[in-house]
Amino acid sequence: MTASTIQVTGMTESASSSWHLRSFLRTGVLGGVISIYLCLVGIVPVFADRALIVGVIELGQAALLIAFGAVGYLAARDQVGVSRVRAVAAGTAVGAISGTFLTGLVLVGSVVDLRAVFLNASPELYALLTNGQGTSWAWFPILVGAITGGLAGVVAVLPAGLRSMVLVSLGSLLFFGLFAGLLRTPLLVTPLAGPARFLLAADGLTVPGAILVFFGTVAIIAVVRRTKPRQRVNALPKAQRRLVTGPAAILLLAVILLFPLAMGSFFAQVIAIVALFILLGLGLNITLGLAGLLDLGFVAFYAVGAYTVALLTSPGEFGLAQLTFWQAVPFAVIFAMGFAIFLGLPILRIRGDYLAIATLGFGEIIRILVGSDLLKKSLGGPQGILNIPKPIEVATTHWLAGPTQIYYLALAFAVVVAFVSWRLRGSRMGRSWMAIREDEDVAEGMGVNLVQTKLLAYMMGGAFAGLAGAISVALIGSVFPTSIQLQLSINVVAIVVVGGMGSIPGVVLGALVLIGLPELFREFSDYRFLFYGIALMAVMIYRPEGLLPSKIATRELHTADELAEMDDADLLAPEEITQGSAP
């Protein structure tokens, strides 16, 4: 059996027509391990009550189906070159193998009390896996796995155009299933309440809603493909192109500006936090993205900004000056900058990976000091500083009340900061930063003063973080030692890394995905950092330049051959390159 499956190097043609039993089994085992992991880590049982399509599928089950489908798809894609029937069969078999693992879990769980170790190995989980029928239905996951894997196999053998259409539509089904409840609430007070009730449930889509979303997406994709609006616009002469892009930009701006007013205060709060993290991300983008200094103690500057504003504006016992927010912000930025110099001077001469740990140490020192008895008299200790005034004092019914004004504030600052960092990147200083990121010795040889350059990057990053800290205090209205956490630094690192180091659009995307989504779906918050961990590893392994990379980073991180390959494969790359080469 094994002898027939051994692959002979150099015989790729004949090898690809064999069944690849080993890679096949490996994919199945991978699917099985992933699905058991999803069960035990709690994603399946915890989200078992969270409907995606009401009465049809819950999120927890969907997670398992996605896992089965993904491995089935992989296995089927492997066999597509051979024959379509075989590809579908491979998908089915791999799905079934994955399901077998869950069957095993149910059977083991019926004998051994797994709950003594794994909290989530509960009777509810087993009920979910056996369709509520008990151990006699332990075969049920195999059936589900085989069907899902087989369906994924069918999708895999579809022609490319149709395949991407189905996958995107499934993706949008998932997206709207998650968002349905959030969309429904604000819609209920509008004249659209009737259709909203019909299509959207309190959590998840209704069946008609799901059908509409799926086929709506299919229709949109079909129309876009047929009419090719993007190519047409790009083919237009420049003056005419502006006639299209101008109004589109104005529309986008209007949506961004009116968003919190239209969607209510919960969305305003979330989007204000996102804007705040964009600000932090843009700061770290200079330190990490441009100058290549991994700062794991970024929260220290945030803390300085936050506590400066708190101390200067608070009317309470710790308040020093009772300034307004606007008078205090410059101090916050200047202090954060000064603090960056103070921390930066000793540590910026040490090498990259040590620097990361040293900054982490600084962050922790600040966190402990702020909460300690030593500084309790001036910083309030664990009780923090309360009653910090809002930047714009208005009545609670005013449209600028609450998080809305913070959103506009953070947005305005983010735009300014984005502009500054964009201009900095192209400046002499920016080029020096990128030079030391690539090779310190060479940069020094070319006349870049390492310490000055690094210090300036560190200062700029610190200033932006101080600004973000100042705004966050205004948002929350208080500051505690517990709001200064290593997690915050890690959060910002994740935004910059996932979005693309050195890329400003990347930071915006990173903040939207990594902060916006978990803030919208509070029930996911327990799994937020789990997801960050996976994202950090996956980005580093598969796409070290990030999701929305700057052109320079892409060129640096891949060899010429890989780039040539990407030109063929990546849909975005050719456009960027033609744009770049056009004078």
Add this chain to the structure above:
Amino acid sequence: MKVRRLDRITDVAIDVFMWTFRAVIILVVVVGSALTLLSGKYTPADWFQLIGKGLTVGSIYAMIALGYTMVYGILRMINFAHGEIFMGGAFAGYFTAVALMQAGALTASVASGLISIAIMILVAMAVSVGLALAVERTAYRPLRNAPTLVPLISAIGASLFLQYTARGFFGSGVYGYPSVPFLNEPAPIPLLNMRWVDVLVVVASFTMMGGLYLFIMRSKVGTAIRAVSEDKGTAALMGIDANRAIVVTFVIGAALAGAAGVLWGLSYTQVTWSMGLVPGIKAFTAAVLGGIGNVAGAMLGGLFLGLIEVVGPNLFLSGFGVPSPTQLKDVVAFTMLVLVLVFRPSGILGERGARSRA
């Protein structure tokens, strides 16, 4: 011309700053110690007790530090997830301990208690080794030739993943290790005022570290590891399988971290999903302190850091009238970290291993 003058000014400014920094630290240490000792706030017995505590925690740091130092020596990367490998070992030890407790083996007699602890350590080692192999395979191996920060970020990702996986598996609560009565009795050691569990921690860790030292220095595999740390290319030309040496390094480091997890659990009696991070960073400090890549240095660095962390706050800070100085023990440890990285990144005993990443 103008630029050059600016350069000179910054250089002088930095020199002045660094010397001030040094002077302040030395001043704090000397004056603080003098004030504390003169005030007579603590009796000699208190100091000895603190030293005993410092030795205990220091030998655990030393065990974790060995994993950092060996991996850094061979791959030039900070294995940021190593603290989580330690956490995994502590949990594995906990569940084994609960099982042994229910079977009555843990508390039946001293002999069966010790055997039970040995079993716990073995299980913890196995789990930690499994975790480390998985992490090495998925998160580190594909990035072996990438620029320095890339594997470090991936390692941070692995660390988060393991932490929150543990949180998902075991919940966010704190688990208490079953208490073993005979371990909590005071040991007949003059002055240091240690319990038997502390003695066990120190003895077990030094036995294991001694074994490791001999293994690295004497055995063929150990020689291979040292050769690969020195120069991967040349080692490969001599017929050494570099990949195998790297995997063995991870296995040894993880085994020690797993054992350290059990010892930590026995000594501090609490395990939780986030317990790996801070000891991990401190152990890294210990590794740098002793000279990264240097096995004997990591042991020395661990002990030294443990002592500084436990004795330091009382000795240096209480003289200045700082309220509740033990609150600041992590501040002392992390200040130590920054000081070592800034002033002596090559450590006390000197770095070992290749000068640049292979």
